[in-house]
Amino acid sequence: MTAAELSAALAKSEVSATEVTQAHLDRIAAVDDRVHAFLHIAADSALAQAAEVDKRRKTGEQLAPLAGVPVAVKDVFTTKNMPTTCGSHILDGWHPPYDATITQRLKQAGAIILGKTNMDEFAMGSSTENSAFGPSRNPWDLDKVPGGSSGGSAAAVAAYEAPLAIGTDTGGSIRQPAAVCGIVGTKPTYGGSSRYGVVAFASSLDTPGPFGRTVLDAALLHEAISGHDPMDSTSIDAPVPPVVAAAREADVSGMRIGVVTDLSGDGYQPGVLSRFAEAVEVLESLGAKVTEVSCPHFRYALPAYYLIAPSEASSNLARFDAMRYGLRVGDDGSRDAEEVMALTREVGFGAEVKRRIILGTHALSSGYYDAYYGKAQKVRTLIIRDFDAAFGQVDVLVSPATPTTAFRLGERADDPMAMYLADLCTIPSDLAGNAAISVPCGLAAEDGLPVGLQVMAPALADDRLYRVAAAAEAAFTHRWGQPLLTSAKGLAS
Amino acid sequence: MPITRDEVAHLARLSRIALTDAELDHLAPQLDQIITAVAQVQEVAAEGIPPTSHATGLTNVFRDDEPRPCLTPEEALSQAPAVAQQRFKVPRILGEE
Numbered sequence: 001m002t003a004a005e006l007s008a009a010l011a012k013s014e015v016s017a018t019e020v021t022q023a024h025l026d027r028i029a030a031v032d033d034r035v036h037a038f039l040h041i042a043a044d045s046a047l048a049q050a051a052e053v054d055k056r057r058k059t060g061e062q063l064a065p066l067a068g069v070p071v072a073v074k075d076v077f078t079t080k081n082m083p084t085t086c087g088s089h090i091l092d093g094w095h096p097p098y099d100a101t102i103t104q105r106l107k108q109a110g111a112i113i114l115g116k117t118n119m120d121e122f123a124m125g126s127s128t129e130n131s132a133f134g135p136s137r138n139p140w141d142l143d144k145v146p147g148g149s150s151g152g153s154a155a156a157v158a159a160y161e162a163p164l165a166i167g168t169d170t171g172g173s174i175r176q177p178a179a180v181c182g183i184v185g186t187k188p189t190y191g192g193s194s195r196y197g198v199v200a201f202a203s204s205l206d207t208p209g210p211f212g213r214t215v216l217d218a219a220l221l222h223e224a225i226s227g228h229d230p231m232d233s234t235s236i237d238a239p240v241p242p243v244v245a246a247a248r249e250a251d252v253s254g255m256r257i258g259v260v261t262d263l264s265g266d267g268y269q270p271g272v273l274s275r276f277a278e279a280v281e282v283l284e285s286l287g288a289k290v291t292e293v294s295c296p297h298f299r300y301a302l303p304a305y306y307l308i309a310p311s312e313a314s315s316n317l318a319r320f321d322a323m324r325y326g327l328r329v330g331d332d333g334s335r336d337a338e339e340v341m342a343l344t345r346e347v348g349f350g351a352e353v354k355r356r357i358i359l360g361t362h363a364l365s366s367g368y369y370d371a372y373y374g375k376a377q378k379v380r381t382l383i384i385r386d387f388d389a390a391f392g393q394v395d396v397l398v399s400p401a402t403p404t405t406a407f408r409l410g411e412r413a414d415d416p417m418a419m420y421l422a423d424l425c426t427i428p429s430d431l432a433g434n435a436a437i438s439v440p441c442g443l444a445a446e447d448g449l450p451v452g453l454q455v456m457a458p459a460l461a462d463d464r465l466y467r468v469a470a471a472a473e474a475a476f477t478h479r480w481g482q483p484l485l486t487s488a489k490g491l492a493s
Numbered sequence: 494m495p496i497t498r499d500e501v502a503h504l505a506r507l508s509r510i511a512l513t514d515a516e517l518d519h520l521a522p523q524l525d526q527i528i529t530a531v532a533q534v535q536e537v538a539a540e541g542i543p544p545t546s547h548a549t550g551l552t553n554v555f556r557d558d559e560p561r562p563c564l565t566p567e568e569a570l571s572q573a574p575a576v577a578q579q580r581f582k583v584p585r586i587l588g589e590e
Binding site for chain 1: 496500501504505506507508509510511512513516519520523524526527528530531532533534535536537539542543544545546547548549551554555556564568569571572573574575581583584585586587588
């Protein structure tokens, strides 16, 4: 069942929150040894939350749409009375003393928190292989990666372990795993969803957002977590775009859709490009006006991102200093604080985190600042101008969500540049701070794995994403005769 | 501009990460490759283009300065590696002399 169907059944008391929660915990128990989507399963607190929702419903109280609907939460969000590791040994055993704003909003909405999902360490990666606790696996093919960094959240939803999940997107960490797992994932407008209580990776880019198996489900979760938060100084004080209404309308007639010509060609898998071309035809057949649009600076988005994000990370991750919380190594009385700090960070951080901290330290160091970080910030301006010019002509932009389908575990694990290419199509929207979604548009002919259609909209026009994605989803589901995920066979045996 | 093994060792010291020799051997060529790739940003003619540090354009955002509930000392110290006299206990920060 979808989250929307669960919500309706719960509202009519056809099923209890306790039954729904138990069913998902049973599914997790049955498949998560193979998928490894979860780092922590919160069975007791989930059932207690469910019992509370059932009790409130019995008294006739009007509850929010997600009351009693389970959700899996990426292990980057702080959760009181639950561990938060961020996929890192440096936070192994840390129990944050406070809830992230998004955790609070989920609890207030009555959503049931099933547990914490696996991720690349500190959200740095595109495969979950950088998790200190071992990778998650793709429910379409267990030898393939589920994408990353929010790969555990995407795998949990694709494996029916949770109807909904929360992730964060810094360079594509929601849309890329959604695309390669055949589900829906949205990066809301930067500042549209609160970062308070999200362990910081790159503060000017990090954006929490929803995963669902349908566009409407993602919209329901998007609406529940969004809105101004005084605890986050970058939170935008504006009304939440009407994403649920847009997902229900699913009408693109008369909409102007621009195909980004710069996001195709060399390095793109033929099966991805042919499914994307088909998706564009479908949108045209539904009454959209399709044109081609060029964004010439998008080719510099990836290099600019790999200067800006590591620079911010090198500063943000300085807080892991072994003094106030987290791991402390080598404090035997003979070493001073600086030596303990360096030893702890050596033991506590994985290879990718070290690479990025050192890269960021280099990009920010005197003598190199202007050539690297300073220049990347100017490129960021040029990318924003490309978007502004494009959105002067069209309502939304479309591209493939990823250049390839899911790759094999281990294939890119020690080849950082190959791994970074997984985010080629998603990074521009992160740098510009606008909104983007990935919605399944079929299976690549070569490998039978899912392909994602990316839709990008101007900041605070997140509703347009849902209008386009829902229209495409309806047309595709009609054509396929069933939802795409029905074809996922990784857990069939 | 290439990056040498010695420079990576220096950056690791600045970053307070006690890399092993084996890690330095492995990381230095990878970082060199990454830096060569990201240096592409220098191809872009960006004279007179203002930098963007942040996409929202918000500046000087403040909350009202009002007291409200916060963590107790016990909660704040609950995750510390070492505690003494209701304070974070840390290794020595000054040399012997």
